[in-house]
Each structure stands twice: as structure tokens, then as C-alpha cells.
Amino acid sequence: MTDPDEHAPVAVTVDLVVLTVRDDQLQALTIRRGEEPHRGRWALPGGFLRPDEDLPDAAERELREETGLSADRFHLEQLGSYGAPDRDPRMRTVTVAYIALAADLPTPTAGTDAADARWQPVSRLLGTDDALAFDHSAILADGVERARAKLEYTPLATAFCGEEFTVTELRHVYEVVWGTSLDPRNFHRKVTGTAGFLEPTGATTTRDGGRPAQLFRAGTTRHLHPPLLR
Structure with missing residues (x-):
């Protein structure tokens, strides 16, 4: 009989929901596992916490x-922590998940314990319950919803843009992440009228096509008021 006061050994890992916009799609970084368990299956990148690491340090290392x-x-x-008793067949493992967002991320290279690494469309990964190993499909779904929600009330969308961007490029990020079309005029009015959201650079570009478009960089505000609702 198990002693209810006995503490079972628990391993700690970090897992990463790394998102970017590529090929007009929201995509997540995945690795094909080269070792058991779930050898050959796609998973989120991550690994075990080292004895001398704090959690943020482990996430940055991964x-x-x-x-x-x-x-x-x-x-x-x-993003959150996940600790279902049966989530890892090797032993009791609690993972702390992080979400990482960036623009123009390169084609990944598989690490030492991975057979392959690639970007995959979120729509494909979330379209199948068992697309990812462990409970990574649920973690990915939470990460995508976190990103979508934060686009409403924070300037997080600028993390998917380069250092300088046009309103059209910013609107494209919202459309890709939210999976919807937005009215260009209304969007332009809202984002340029929200104090601290965007900062004009004073330069223009023709990369959107047509007339020169004003270039912006991320402003200093951390919360959008009023929010941009889906």
C-alpha cells in the first residue's frame, strides 16, 4: 500500500511553443524525436531542467x-505548467511551458537528440488530436490561444514583425494569427489612433506595392486601450 505522505521523485522539463508567421501561415517549431519514448513522432522542442538552471535559463538555452x-x-x-501523472511514460514529469514569438525565424536544424526539425502550420498540427507526442497538442493549443488573446489587448503582434513595418504588414499578422480578414481602413484607424502602440520612423517603403507606405516601429505601451477585438 502506497504511503500518501511519501513523495515520489519528479523530473522537471521545459517545453517551448515557438511561433512565427511563415508562408502566410502561423507556424510552430516542431522536432521529430530521435529517442524513445515516442521515437519518430513530432513534438515541441524542450528538455530536462539542469541541476544548476532556473526555469527561464533552461527555456533560453533550449x-x-x-x-x-x-x-x-x-x-x-x-505559458503554464502541466503535470498529469501519465503524461510521460518514463517517470513522473512536470513540464513548465514557455511561448516564444519572433519574426523571420530561420529554417531550424535538428539538435543532438532530434531526428529532424521543421516549421509546421498550426492549423495542421491542431487539426489532429495525436499530431504531437506526449500532451504537446494541448500545450500548443494553449500557446496559440494565448497569442491570439494577447493580440487583442497588448502590442504583441509587433513581435511577429521586423524592427520596422507598415500597417499593412501588421494587419497581415493579425489576420494570420486570428484566421480572419480585417477591414484595412478600420484597422489603420485603430492602430494609429491607439496611444503608444506604434511609433513613426519618418521613413516610407514601397514593398507593399502601390504608393509609398509609412514605416513604424513598436511603441512603448504595454496594453492597448481600447483593445483590438477579434
């Missing part, structure tokens, strides 16, 4: 290992 980029290229925040 980002570097999986993308080759430092954390200062990303918006990185903790």
Missing part, C-alpha cells in the same frame, strides 16, 4: 539549441 538564436530575438513568456 531556444538557442533549437533555433541558433539568442533569447533577445524573441518575445518569451511562461
